[in-house]
Amino acid sequence: xxxxxxxxxxxxxxxxxxxxxxxxxxxxxxxxxxxxxxxxxxxxxxxxxxxxxxxxxxxxxxxxxxxxxxxxxxxxxxxxxxxxxxxxxxxxxxxxxxxxxxxxxxxxxxxxxxxxxxxxxxxxxxxxxxxxxxxxxxxxxxxxxxxxxxxxxxxxxxxxxxxxxxxxxxxxxxxxxxxxxxxxxxxxxxxxxxxxxxxxxxxxxxxxxxxxxxxxxxxxxxxxxxxxxxxxxxxxxxxxxxxxxxxxxxxxxxxxxxxxxxxxxxxxxxxxxxxxxxxxxxxxxxxxxxxxxxxxxxxxxxxxxxxxxxxxxxxxxxxxxxxxxxxxxxxxxxxxxxxxxxxxxxxxxxxxxxxxxxxxxxxxxxxxxxxxxxxxxxxxxxxxxxxxxxxxxxxxxxxxxxxxxxxxxxxxxxxxxxxxxxxxxxxxxxxxxxxxxxxxxxxxxxxxxxxxxxxx
Numbered sequence: 025x026x027x028x029x030x031x032x033x034x035x036x037x038x039x040x041x042x043x044x045x046x047x048x049x050x051x052x053x054x055x056x057x058x059x060x061x062x063x064x065x066x067x068x069x070x071x072x073x074x075x076x077x078x079x080x081x082x083x084x085x086x087x088x089x090x091x092x093x094x095x096x097x098x099x100x101x102x103x104x105x106x107x108x109x110x111x112x113x114x115x116x117x118x119x120x121x122x123x124x125x126x127x128x129x130x131x132x133x134x135x136x137x138x139x140x141x142x143x144x145x146x147x148x149x150x151x152x153x154x155x156x157x158x159x160x161x162x163x164x165x166x167x168x169x170x171x172x173x174x175x176x177x178x179x180x181x182x183x184x185x186x187x188x189x190x191x192x193x194x195x196x197x198x199x200x201x202x203x204x205x206x207x208x209x210x211x212x213x214x215x216x217x218x219x220x221x222x223x224x225x226x227x228x229x230x231x232x233x234x235x236x237x238x239x240x241x242x243x244x245x246x247x248x249x250x251x252x253x254x255x256x257x258x259x260x261x262x263x264x265x266x267x268x269x270x271x272x273x274x275x276x277x278x279x280x281x282x283x284x285x286x287x288x289x290x291x292x293x294x295x296x297x298x299x300x301x302x303x304x305x306x307x308x309x310x311x312x313x314x315x316x317x318x319x320x321x322x323x324x325x326x327x328x329x330x331x332x333x334x335x336x337x338x339x340x341x342x343x344x345x346x347x348x349x350x351x352x353x354x355x356x357x358x359x360x361x362x363x364x365x366x367x368x369x370x371x372x373x374x375x376x377x378x379x380x381x382x383x384x385x386x387x388x389x390x391x392x393x394x395x396x397x398x399x400x401x402x403x404x405x406x407x408x409x410x411x412x413x414x415x416x417x418x419x420x421x422x423x424x425x426x427x428x429x430x431x432x433x434x435x436x437x438x439x440x441x442x443x444x445x446x447x448x449x450x451x452x453x454x455x456x457x458x459x460x461x462x463x464x465x466x467x468x469x470x471x472x473x474x475x476x477x478x479x480x
Contacts, residue, residue: 050128052084200392212377305454369401
């Protein structure tokens with residue numbers, strides 16, 4: 025066993041004195057590139073590396089390079105940063121990479137996100153975020169998978185041993201596609217796991233329980249469940265959490281949907297209430313408009329965020345163009361910790377999105393699940409969780425049904441599977457008839473035009 029482990033570790037770390045190469049796909053996502061790659065430059069084990077920035081937008085690519093060069097100077101200038109623009113340079117950006125970080129957004133805010141919100145509104149279907157599930161998540165998946173498929177073919181040719189660290193939403197659908205239909209080693213990453221219980225305990229006035237706590241989180245992306253949580257002395261914190269959460273929900277606040285989960289389902293989940301409001305059939309209903317106010321649900325939240333982010337970036341860009349420095353402190357994002365653990369063989373635990381190969385017993389094997397994973401020199405090693413409480417597995421299945429059908433549509437290019445995915449989406453189906461769902465899908469496909477492949 026020891027010799028086998030050494031062989032696997034040597035294979036993972038082969039390359040001798042070759043400089044570690046990290047490729048960032050979608051580097052025009054400047055703020056996110058700053059966080060993840062800035063973290064890399066803060067790591068002693070990673071900072072002497074080559075970073076390849078890839079994007080199809082020349083202006084955004086240049087801006088990201090300026091930001092990262094500023095951080096690099098402050099960290100001693102040990103990182104080599106190179107930019108690669110457009111599809112003709114994609115293979116060179118990927119060639120020899122040990123890690124590939126993905127943060128692309130196909131179609132961007134304008135036109136595609138606007139289309140994802142405005143066309144459904146004509147049918148009376150309202151959304152909050154629309155990047156993970158619902159009709160918005162379905163369409164985002166369908167325009168992104170063909171691009172990821174191109175990435176995968178290139179990676180299999182020029183960096184076949186690289187790890188693909190996917191941050192792009194819809195996380196479960198995109199990561200699940202890569203894990204099932206390509207030969208690329210893929211793990212999906214989201215920051216909601218590592219901040220879940222922190223946020224909850226602070227909001228409930230239980231800050232003194234944060235340090236030394238132990239917890240178990242598992243489920244699917246954006247609907248992973250805080251299954252167990254204990255303080256440093258081994259005391260179960262859930263009875264007090266349930267009591268305080270029910271009391272807090274008597275008054276309006278920004279996390280009311282998740283606190284209602286605690287009351288009705290018994291458990292808290294990883295992603296915000298504005299996300300989870302549209303992952304089910306309970307809270308956004310034309311027949312009961314008072315629920316929007318009662319649970320403080322921010323409809324059209326994501327478009328507002330996009331506009332705000334664009335405005336904030338323009339101000340920051342102006343400062344940088346005038347010689348300003350970019351400060352960076354290592355964040356809680358997983359990417360640099362994963363790369364560090366693989367390179368150094370020093371174990372680190374994450375919540376990762378991986379294929380459900382015997383991990384959660386009462387969810388399908390084809391599902392992409394979010395479970396604890398141990399990362400070391402042998403890569404990302406998922407942990408067996410067992411069975412979820414039946415009501416939590418049922419909630420996850422509402423999402424998994426849509427995820428699997430959307431992946432099927434992307435693979436087969438059959439329009440019928442897009443209809444079926446939308447028909448089985450809990451929020452969409454609770455608001456629209458089957459006929460309207462099909463018409464809405466047709467309108468969305470037409471509106472997206474060349475952003476989507478042809479469906480028969």
